[in-house]
Amino acid sequence: MTVITKVRVKDLPLLADIGINPDEIGRRQPLVITVQLLLEGGAVEAIGETIDYRRIVRAAETVSQVHIPLIETFAHRLGMECLAWPGVVEACVTIDKPFALTRGLAGVEVTVRR
Numbered sequence: 001m002t003v004i005t006k007v008r009v010k011d012l013p014l015l016a017d018i019g020i021n022p023d024e025i026g027r028r029q030p031l032v033i034t035v036q037l038l039l040e041g042g043a044v045e046a047i048g049e050t051i052d053y054r055r056i057v058r059a060a061e062t063v064s065q066v067h068i069p070l071i072e073t074f075a076h077r078l079g080m081e082c083l084a085w086p087g088v089v090e091a092c093v094t095i096d097k098p099f100a101l102t103r104g105l106a107g108v109e110v111t112v113r114r
């Protein structure tokens with residue numbers, strides 16, 4: 001039997017100093033972030049055998065503290081941080097930037113894998 005465990009934080013709203021345009025530097029804009037982590041190992045019976053999803057929120061908040069030009073870079077940095085945690089073999093980070101376009105919703109998805 002195979003057990004596949006994924007831990008997810010979905011649609012986390014976050015303010016970040018993000019953007020390639022000069023007027024986007026030094027101010028914070030809303031992002032909506034979803035992170036899904038794939039864990040190795042079997043059935044989870046205790047919090048110590050998984051990733052506390054509050055840790056994902058804290059990591060996203062930490063990445064949002066510095067200016068990052070591209071949402072791809074933000075997603076990659078957050079994914080790499082999560083991948084360094086015990087038992088995480090894959091991190092998929094989706095970021096939407098709700099006010100980037102006057103029409104449509106801009107977003108990216110970055111997956112990093114061990």
Ligand SMILES: Nc1nc2c(c(=O)[nH]1)N=C([C@H](O)[C@@H](O)CO)CN2
Nearest residue numbers: 018019020021024069070071072100
């Ligand atoms: N693929 C991307 N395209 C663009 C990004 C981005 O992060 N990834 N960012 C911008 C600007 O910062 C935009 O949000 C405002 O003009 C443009 N294109």
